[in-house]
Amino acid sequence: MKRYWKPFFLSFLVLLVLFPFTYMVLLSLMSGWQFPDFLPSYFGFKNWATIMTSEGGLLQSFVISVIISLSVAIVTTISGFFISRVVYYHPKSKVLNVLAYFPYILAPVVFAACLSFFFIKLGLFGNVTGVVVAQFLIAFPYALIFFSSFWNQKMKSYADLTATLGGSRLQTYTKVLLPMAKSMLLVCFFQTFLISWFEYGLTSIIGIGKVQTLTIKVFLFIKEANYYYGALSCCLLIFPPVVLLYFNKRYVFKKMV
Amino acid sequence: MFLEIKDIVKSFHNEHVVKTLNFQLEAHQTLSILGKSGCGKTTMLKTIAGLVSPDSGSIILNGERINDKKPSERNIVYLYQEDLLFPHLNIFENIAFGLRLKKLSNTDITERVSQMIKSLELEGQAKKMPNQLSGGQRQRVSFGRAIITEPSLLLLDEPFGSLDAGTRQRMQVLFKKLTKEYQITSLFVTHDLKEAVLMGDKIGYMHKGQLKVYEGKKEFINDPNTGVQHEIAFWDGLKVNSD
Amino acid sequence: MKNRIPHIGxxxxxxxxxxxxxxxxxxxxxxxxxxVGVVNTGFTFKFWLAVLQSGEFFKSLIYSALIAFVSMAASVGGALWITIQFRQNLEKKFLSFIAYLPLAIxxxxxxFFIFQLLSKSGFFARISYAFGxxxxxTDFPDLVNDTFALGINLAFITMVLPFFVLLFLNVFKNERLDELSILAQSLGANPRQVVQRIQLPILLKKARILIVLYFIFLLGSYEVPLILGQESPQMLSVLIIREIKQYDLDxxxxxxxxxxxxxxIVSATVLFLFLPKRKNALI
Structure with missing residues (x-):
């Protein structure tokens, strides 16, 4: 008796999760949806067709977003992996660990506002490089802390063993440490990709509207009250991660707790 | 002398972990070292392997002072109590690991590894992954991986510590056989009295950072510090009681 | 030589x-x-005094903290409940993928989505109209850009709750909570005690740091309150950016x-929360 509600509730949860995806797709197919009509005046692929034309610049934004997020994810994962080794094998690793958490305290957008002076001085304001650098700065602490669990005593033993078996420093990395860290590297890449892919506040400040990633586009369309294009950019924003999640989900949480 | 350790001192945080270590070992011999946990034996082995640098003293291997050599250039293999098989490599590749580092030819590697697998009594397991083996089998792979590189010196840190009694005994026999077959020189650290007596051509006793190497097994047995007398008294006592 | 590379790192x-x-x-x-600053002429306390006197900052801080607290409490509570109730179901293939989907948003x-649903010309307003x-x-209640931050809270919960469900599911597995629960039962604990004395404490303890980090994340969150927030009080990041980006240079x-x-304030809170327990490690 008591158990009967469970399947219903679960189905409800599933619908709840699928709802935003469906809604965004449907909204992106509409136009001329006046209140209080229940159905729009147009329903079809008109909006989607504009991705291919230059109107709205969505394709461009998509490409820029991919380039930025890939760059951030690659640089962050690699640097995070190597630098976390130094940090977590350091005699004072506890102190360094606390320091590594500090960047989390400042909201990225406030951080960007406080840093913009330096970005202007360095010529990193309003261009793609600047956005990549800024996003790298907020994704880096994540990667650093993410790899902390990898550099344990056992991994040190593996590295030492490899050395006594005659392995050089390079061989220790290529033959032992990197292969053993493979799944963690993948997860870190994926997560830092998402951090960058989803980032809005910091990008809007460092990019000052000149670097139009997809999140920036969504906001622009919302401001213009062009909700159909807004939904269309939302679709472009959420479906690539869905695909990645499908292939990657078993890795996502590994070693996070 | 093949291995000479002279006046090695090592301290951490002002505490002497190894105090003026002095001993010698001839080639193709095994020195077993008895010691309780925390007596400094791991630090001693790591110092010889080059994983820890000593505060003073010298390590001479085959007439050459090797203090300033990197671990990878010493040709000394240090084995942990854990088998530390590489989880991403199968048994064959685990054993072949050191040879691959040296970039030997494939045919050479295949031949030597197959031979080693036979010596280790692991036929038919080559393609398996480490997690498919038992504790004893894994430990054998770990040995094979070290011995196949023909190390000048093999350092073993409680290698059978995590095995059950039966497996432990079989491993002792196998280890004896292998060291003979491959003419290995080794330091064998253990906290097991019987194992120390069984495995070593010579025996040492380490206590609070100081190592004493005995001339022969007799001296070792007669020294009250080693605990052998205590053990004998215990068994004798049982015998008397049951008579 | 040996120390050079660690140094660079x-x-x-x-x-x-x-x-x-x-x-x-x-x-x-x-x-x-x-x-420093374009129109500034030298060291002065006047800006600090202005901020402290106007009280807008503290209003905003308390407002943000309340929103973050309510959202976190609802999310963590909801996630705990879902995890404990539906753990076995969520491990099935289809559902486990569904559970990960919210991470893609x-x-x-x-x-934007919450705005589309709850605004006066949004999805629910249309449904209400259709039903008469x-x-x-304008008859539709204020659910976004409202004083009680309903929209913001709802958005936060839809973002944070799914994450914590996944997190708790993982802790369940990694900490072998099923086995511990069986053990507790064999020691005489009833199902309620198993949840209260074993599952909840372990889940919460393991998630402690992430709960704090997510609280801070919500406290400083920007885009959601930018879309769904009201004019005053605003959430902190929105307030700070509005002032920094202003034409009024003061x-x-x-x-x-x-x-x-x-x-x-946030640093002090974090240090206060974590430092006393430092003896038993940070994670």
């Missing part, structure tokens, strides 16, 4: 992980005291005062 750590944040903080500090989209519950858009310095205050 440590330098990089400081350069990437610490220096930018230190610089940002110092810059904000100097700006807030009028030492960024804050911008969540904000309302006659005009306000810029006040924005930096707020940024500095915010950083100090």
């Amino acid at each position: 440590l330098v990089l750590f400081v350069l990437i992980g610490i220096l930018p944040f230190a610089l940002a903080f110092i810059y904000a500090l100097l700006y807030s005291f009028g030492v 960024p804050g911008v989209v969540t904000g 519950w309302i006659r005009e858009a 306000k810029i310095s006040e924005g930096y005062v707020a940024a500095v205050l915010y950083t100090i």
